[in-house]
Amino acid sequence: MEEGTRLVGGLRSLLERAEKGRFSLDPRLEDVHMNVEAALTAELGPTGERLHTGRSRNDQVATDLALYLRSRLADLEGDALRVAGALLDRAEGPEGRQSVPGLTHLQEAQRVHRSQLLQVHASRFLQDASRLAALRVRSQELCPLGSGALAGSSLPLDRSFTAELLGFRRYHPNSLEAVADRDPGAEALFAVSLIGLHISSLAEELVLGSMKGSRAVELDDGFVTTSSLMPHKRNPDLAELLRAESGALLGSLVAYLTVLKALPLSYNRDLQRLKPLLFEGVRRTRASLAVLEPMVRTARFLPPVEAGREPTFSVELVDALVLKGVPFREAHGRVARFLAGDPSYERGRLLTVFPELAPEGWTPPTVQEEPERRISPGGSSWREVLKDRARLRRELRRETARLRSFDVGWRRLRRRLIEAPVEGPSRPTKGF
Secondary structure, eight states, X not given: OOHHHHHHHHHHHHHHHHHTTOOOOOGGGOSHHHHHHHHHHHHHGGGGGGTTTTOOHHHHHHHHHHHHHHHHHHHHHHHHHXXXXXXXXXXXSGGGGOEEEEEETTEEEEEEEHHHHHHHHHHHHHHHHHHHHHHHHHHTTEEOTTOTTTTOOSSOOOHHHHHHHTTOXXXXXXXXXXXXXXXXXXXXXXXXXXXXXXXXXXXXXXXXHTSTTTOOEEOOGGGOBOOSSOTTOOBOHHHHHHHHHHHHHHHHHHHHHHHHTTOOSSOOGGGXXXXXXXXXXXXXXXXXXXXXXXXXXHOEEOOOOOTTOOOTTHHHHHHHHHHTTOOHHHHHHHHHHHHHSOOOOOHHHHHHHOGGGGGGTOOOOOTTTGGXXXXXXXXXXXXXXXXXXXXXXXXXXXXXXXXXXXHHHHHHHHHHHHTSOOOSSSHHHHTO
């Protein structure tokens, strides 16, 4: 039997043992690479000692990182798409047409439909998914394997074949860069840190919305706790914990970048410290997204409290004066003085203070009518909200189809590497 075929068979046997929990790493052998080689040598004899031919742990780790990112970025992409889908589903629900206060500086500014708010968050997670997909595609571009410790090999390696076998588009053309480059990990950590910020923003709105004063959101019992002392409490603990996760993610990103700072070429052992930061960032983000999706799906969005309504129609009053020929700044000042005086918005008083509006009998819009006054493209009118939702649905379908296509290819690649018979007497060994 050709030695290359025996090596492949031995590696597959080791993988099967590892998946069944029957392959233990010996710390005396320093790392996973030497453990694998020792296990193969024990099984295959001198043939196992050929495993490391033309390789270095440096190019192997760089290749492992690219394969790890290819897989985990797809997992994160799916998680983000599920959260986006949950938000769009809620935007399409009956609560979506509720007129709620849109805020600036945490103060009531202008009325909008709840759907528009939910669609903002959906758009953010769709952008996250698109960003992850772009990173995933880049991780499939260049194969580091065959770069050796830093300068390649004097052996006649078939790096194009190795790249093809592992699902890369081509081999990395610069061996020094191949073993030193950890930018993909930094970009991945930036992507998950941004996801963490988006999770934190949505979690904050759920926390604020669950305050008794606003009564905008009621989280499901599975996502709240009570007090050890006060039995009436319903604390949004899970949303608060999600809000806090972004700090750990940002810390991992800063720590990762700090390790890379001023590193000389090519490989340095400092790079070993990066893997835990990346792995933990991915793990925490996936866990957060897994909690967020059912939290969104089961939340109850309540009709807003209307008592003591703020004059959020003030811009519409200014615009009505502008349409009558009043300069904007003059109209703005007149409306500001009007609102600073008697807070009554009674129609007769309005038309007395603003006689320009008397011929048409201008009336302040109700809270439900107010968003419909803003007909500009991308504004708060229901027609524009529906247009935006249709755009987001198209994007969700497109990103989901792209991810599904990748999953099919990834499973096919794994089957080929793990299960397919080794063909030909010589080519499989050319990649070593």
